[in-house]
Amino acid sequence: MEDRLFRTAMGKFATGVTVITTEVDGEVYGMTANAFMSVSMDPKLVLISVANKAKMLSWVQESGEYCVNILSQDQQEVSMQFAGQLREGIEVNFEDFEGQPAIADSIVTIPCKVYQTHEAGDHTLFVGEVQNIKLEDGEPLLYFEGGYKEFKA
Numbered sequence: 035m036e037d038r039l040f041r042t043a044m045g046k047f048a049t050g051v052t053v054i055t056t057e058v059d060g061e062v063y064g065m066t067a068n069a070f071m072s073v074s075m076d077p078k079l080v081l082i083s084v085a086n087k088a089k090m091l092s093w094v095q096e097s098g099e100y101c102v103n104i105l106s107q108d109q110q111e112v113s114m115q116f117a118g119q120l121r122e123g124i125e126v127n128f129e130d131f132e133g134q135p136a137i138a139d140s141i142v143t144i145p146c147k148v149y150q151t152h153e154a155g156d157h158t159l160f161v162g163e164v165q166n167i168k169l170e171d172g173e174p175l176l177y178f179e180g181g182y183k184e185f186k187a
């Protein structure tokens with residue numbers, strides 16, 4: 035099957051946008067990801083899928099934890115920053131939450147400990163056990179057909 039057909043089909047599945055953050059030796063790293071889902075209520079588990087070629091893979095393997103930051107519609111630039119899509123980088127504010135680096139003004143922040151790891155083709159799935167949750171008001175940033183979209187209630 036052609037890669038383009040797969041990408042086009044997967045791009046029809048509208049999602050929110052998250053930035054996955056983690057800290058190793060006092061340095062904070064982030065990566066934009068829309069491959070995120072809720073998995074289990076008891077225990078409370080979520081899932082992210084990280085490309086094996088992404089630097090984030092080794093950072094999460096090393097730290098054993100990651101924080102999911104669900105972005106608001108005012109944070110498109112933050113998404114682009116952590117996808118390496120900005121020519122001139124922007125500074126991002128991090129706040130400590132449960133000992134993990136949370137991105138300020140995200141609508142949801144979910145610090146997780148790695149619970150299970152599964153290799154899946156050219157990606158690695160990290161099931162995370164949710165440590166706590168912080169909620170803020172705001173509309174979500176949406177992603178559809180390879181572009182950012184506005185939320186309309």
Ligand code: FAD
Pocket residue numbers: 051062063064065066067068069070083084085087088089090091115116117118119123124125126177
């Ligand atoms: P890098 O490419 O080095 O880092 C990514 C960017 O973040 C760089 O520009 C870097 O300067 C910046 N950055 C890192 N840390 C900081 C910091 N502390 N402060 C400020 N900037 C920082 N890939 C997946 O594997 N899974 C997905 O689910 C996924 N979903 C995506 C969804 C969308 C909407 C988009 C646009 C991309 C998605 N990607 C996904 C692709 C992924 O975001 C990029 O390939 C990304 O560049 C991979 O990052 P990296 O870990 O290799 O590190």
Ligand code: NAD
Pocket residue numbers: 040041042044045068069083084085179180181
């Ligand atoms: P796109 O048309 O390449 O992607 C559309 C959809 O296809 C994405 O939303 C995702 O669901 C899927 N997809 C894309 N690349 C994938 C990959 N390597 N592995 C598994 N699924 C993938 O265009 P885009 O949405 O504008 O993506 C921009 C860049 O970000 C591309 O380089 C893309 O590869 C990368 N990206 C990667 C993933 C991922 O690894 N899961 C997800 C989204 C985007």
